[in-house]
Amino acid sequence: MKKFTISMLVVGAIALCGVAMSPLTATADDDAAGGKCFRTKFDTTMTKDACAKGGQGEAKKVWKAFVTEAKKTEATLACKTCHTKMGPEFPLEKDALDHYKKLGGK
Numbered sequence: 001m002k003k004f005t006i007s008m009l010v011v012g013a014i015a016l017c018g019v020a021m022s023p024l025t026a027t028a029d030d031d032a033a034g035g036k037c038f039r040t041k042f043d044t045t046m047t048k049d050a051c052a053k054g055g056q057g058e059a060k061k062v063w064k065a066f067v068t069e070a071k072k073t074e075a076t077l078a079c080k081t082c083h084t085k086m087g088p089e090f091p092l093e094k095d096a097l098d099h100y101k102k103l104g105g106k
Contacts, residue, residue: 038089043097045106056088070103077103 037051037059046066050059063079071077079086082096093099 044100066103066105073103 035057036055037047038056039047039051042048042051046062047059050062054061067077067079082093082099084091084093
């Protein structure tokens, strides 16, 4: 019978925790990569509809299309114009909603 050392047990425990935690990590990564939307209150119908249709991936898709079109009016427009941080929750600048409405958003 083999003797187990403390270090072998510690390494085994760490490996076991890593395997047990991997589904949680995968879920969080999937959400950030295009899973469910983090917001529950929506100030725009565009985001609300996109999140209902296809989650964060769909929201990114429609927003990129909106920005592409809005750049015809405001050439310097970028995601960082309205977002303080890019992902996973995409927090907004204070004037983001007003800026969106000036560009024709509803």
